[in-house]
Amino acid sequence: MAAYKAPLRDIRFLLNNVFDAGELFASMPDTTEITDDLIAAIVEAAGKIAEGLLAPINSSGDAEACHFESGTVTTPKGFKEAYKAFADGGWPSLTGDVNYGGQGMPKMLSAVIEEMLFAANSSFALYTILNTGATLTLSQHGSDELKQRYLPQMYSGKYSGTMCLTEPHAGTDLGMIKTKAETQADGSYLLSGTKIFITAGEHDLTENIIHLVLAKLPDAPPGPRGISLFLVPKFLVDESGTLTAERNTVVCGSIEHKMGIKASATCVMNFDSAVGYLVGEENQGLSHMFTMMNYERLSMGLQGNGLADSSYQLAAAYAKERMQGRAATGALQPRLNADPIIVHPDVRRMLLTMRANILAGRALSLYAASQLDISRFHPIEASRKKAEQLVALLIPVQKAYCTDRGFEACVLGQQVLGGHGYVTEWGLEQNVRDARIAQIYEGANGVQALDLMGRKTVRSNGELLDILSGEMDEFVASQKDVEAMHPYLAAFEKCRGRLEEATSSVLASSSDDANAVGAASYSYMELMGLVLYCFMWQRILSAALADQKSGSNDTDYTDALVKTGEFFLQRLLPRTESLLVEITSGAESLMAMRAEQF
Numbered sequence: 001m002a003a004y005k006a007p008l009r010d011i012r013f014l015l016n017n018v019f020d021a022g023e024l025f026a027s028m029p030d031t032t033e034i035t036d037d038l039i040a041a042i043v044e045a046a047g048k049i050a051e052g053l054l055a056p057i058n059s060s061g062d063a064e065a066c067h068f069e070s071g072t073v074t075t076p077k078g079f080k081e082a083y084k085a086f087a088d089g090g091w092p093s094l095t096g097d098v099n100y101g102g103q104g105m106p107k108m109l110s111a112v113i114e115e116m117l118f119a120a121n122s123s124f125a126l127y128t129i130l131n132t133g134a135t136l137t138l139s140q141h142g143s144d145e146l147k148q149r150y151l152p153q154m155y156s157g158k159y160s161g162t163m164c165l166t167e168p169h170a171g172t173d174l175g176m177i178k179t180k181a182e183t184q185a186d187g188s189y190l191l192s193g194t195k196i197f198i199t200a201g202e203h204d205l206t207e208n209i210i211h212l213v214l215a216k217l218p219d220a221p222p223g224p225r226g227i228s229l230f231l232v233p234k235f236l237v238d239e240s241g242t243l244t245a246e247r248n249t250v251v252c253g254s255i256e257h258k259m260g261i262k263a264s265a266t267c268v269m270n271f272d273s274a275v276g277y278l279v280g281e282e283n284q285g286l287s288h289m290f291t292m293m294n295y296e297r298l299s300m301g302l303q304g305n306g307l308a309d310s311s312y313q314l315a316a317a318y319a320k321e322r323m324q325g326r327a328a329t330g331a332l333q334p335r336l337n338a339d340p341i342i343v344h345p346d347v348r349r350m351l352l353t354m355r356a357n358i359l360a361g362r363a364l365s366l367y368a369a370s371q372l373d374i375s376r377f378h379p380i381e382a383s384r385k386k387a388e389q390l391v392a393l394l395i396p397v398q399k400a401y402c403t404d405r406g407f408e409a410c411v412l413g414q415q416v417l418g419g420h421g422y423v424t425e426w427g428l429e430q431n432v433r434d435a436r437i438a439q440i441y442e443g444a445n446g447v448q449a450l451d452l453m454g455r456k457t458v459r460s461n462g463e464l465l466d467i468l469s470g471e472m473d474e475f476v477a478s479q480k481d482v483e484a485m486h487p488y489l490a491a492f493e494k495c496r497g498r499l500e501e502a503t504s505s506v507l508a509s510s511s512d513d514a515n516a517v518g519a520a521s522y523s524y525m526e527l528m529g530l531v532l533y534c535f536m537w538q539r540i541l542s543a544a545l546a547d548q549k550s551g552s553n554d555t556d557y558t559d560a561l562v563k564t565g566e567f568f569l570q571r572l573l574p575r576t577e578s579l580l581v582e583i584t585s586g587a588e589s590l591m592a593m594r595a596e597q598f
């Protein structure tokens with residue numbers, strides 16, 4: 001089996017040539033010290049962790065899985081040592097708040113690192129991602145006292161964090177949660193209820209586990225407006241910040257047996273008058289969670305992309321070695337009985353589909369991450385506001401489209417290996433299983449599509465889309481004198497026209513037909529995904545051509561980029577046409593059958 005290799009060349013090209021990350025960081029006071037050299041050193045070090053520390057315990061972790069016994073969870077062999085090494089390297093504090101022991105690094109940097117962690121070992125990556133999400137929520141909404149007490153330990157890797165939202169009867173519709181919080185005289189709360197599917201709810205990697213829990217106060221208004229956020233530690237921590245031996249009454253009831261990410265503990269968590277502390281304001285729990293959700297959803301897209309890349313690497317290596325059949329143009333290796341399968345157009349279709357979507361998905365993730373960074377660090381308020389609006393539009397597409405394309409890439413990689421992709425030995429089968437969940441958690445992809453079409457497009461009356469269009473116009477204008485870009489730009493304009501037509505059609509029908517938005521939403525998300533991937537390819541192609549023109553000595557690399565981009569434009573982008581037909585066909589055929597007819 002080919003070992004996972006961190007895609008450092010691609011990352012360098014995207015950060016330096018496509019997004020000019022160094023210049024962006026130099027323009028914002030809190031990130032000026034993050035130079036190209038520092039970025040390169042950190043990315044390279046993270047690549048070594050992914051390749052050397054996490055990839056070697058990926059398939060063994062899958063085979064062994066987590067074990068549950070009497071409320072405790074044991075992670076597979078090697079996970080505890082790897083987590084310690086990860087923490088000792090300072091990785092949990094990378095993007096953290098500098099006032100509490102974090103390093104304050106931008107999301108663009110952590111995005112490429114997360115992708116590598118997910119590619120090498122998705123189960124392991126989840127323990128780290130959940131901790132990052134919990135620290136982010138706490139640092140944005142917690143009181144100074146809570147932050148002092150918990151953040152330094154969560155950044156150091158001594159404690160880890162969870163997000164406890166889901167309940168047996170409340171998944172997408174969190175307004176229905178039943179977990180209750182009762183006020184205590186000392187200002188703390190007692191929480192009671194059951195949460196399910198809680199990633200890293202219990203494990204043996206850290207001294208303490210800090211749960212961020214959604215619950216309802218007794219006098220809370222019904223539905224989503226009556227939800228508050230609480231911090232509930234596994235072991236209580238005293239006022240001086242010292243860990244006590246006193247166990248809080250939150251216990252793991254069981255862990256799930258599931259399709260993939262088997263070394264990630266997915267826990268039922270029972271809260272039985274467990275001591276908790278309010279985070280932020282009463283009844284604002286959902287909106288507090290939403291600040292973190294943009295980051296978490298971005299991470300799920302990165303899981304899809306990471307596993308796609310790991311699958312691509314395995315499949316490309318295999319296709320160059322596996323000898324079956326002859327090239328249609330005549331034997332390539334006449335002294336052998338067959339040619340390598342990479343000579344066959346259909347095998348190339350699969351590999352190029354994977355590669356074209358991985359590069360665009362990584363670029364889209366970086367584009368969204370750059371907007372998160374601008375919204376956090378930029379000194380000008382108008383720039384921060386515009387970036388926030390772009391984030392709101394981009395994230396549901398990045399989450400849903402990258403995870404769908406990620407799963408598809410894992411299946412394509414499996415197909416390239418034929419029967420060898422189906423058996424355990426080569427690792428493709430695990431990637432397929434591990435990638436599937438990213439389409440479901442952090443809001444199922446259908447719900448992301450609804451968010452994009454409903455809240456972000458129809459309800460904003462296309463305002464967010466206009467901001468994105470402005471960015472695209474600016475790019476197109478910057479390329480008008482680059483002749484080699486003209487055919488690429490023509491394809492881009494054509495697909496943008498289709499998106500505009502689709503948007504107008506749904507905006508027009510949404511007032512007459514209550515089902516119009518829901519009926520169009522998934523196809524609309526896919527159309528938007530393709531248009532955004534095309535935008536990313538325009539930027540990659542432009543940077544590749546500029547690099548060639550500058551006399552760079554790595555023309556083989558940029559030549560492959562240009563060829564992959566042309567494949568995307570010719571073979572993948574045309575689907576925008578059929579998506580437009582789907583979107584404009586309305587809701588009738590979807591809603592025609594009565595429920596009993598299914």
Ligand SMILES: Cc1cc2nc3c(=O)[nH]c(=O)nc-3n(C[C@H](O)[C@H](O)[C@H](O)COP(=O)(O)OP(=O)(O)OC[C@H]3O[C@@H](n4cnc5c(N)ncnc54)[C@H](O)[C@@H]3O)c2cc1C
Pocket residue numbers: 163164165166170171172173196197198199200258266437440441442443444445446447450
């Ligand atoms: C391995 C794993 C780890 C997880 N980790 C965590 C965690 O750490 N913390 C946590 O709180 N939760 C976690 N979850 C829960 C996860 O986020 C939910 O499963 C997910 O949000 C979907 O909720 P549900 O399963 O209840 O599905 P449902 O909400 O029942 O949805 C079922 C289907 O109906 C569709 N649907 C639902 N409502 C609508 C609507 N209004 N319009 C259109 N379609 C709709 C959905 O798209 C989906 O296809 C995890 C789940 C798993 C399996």
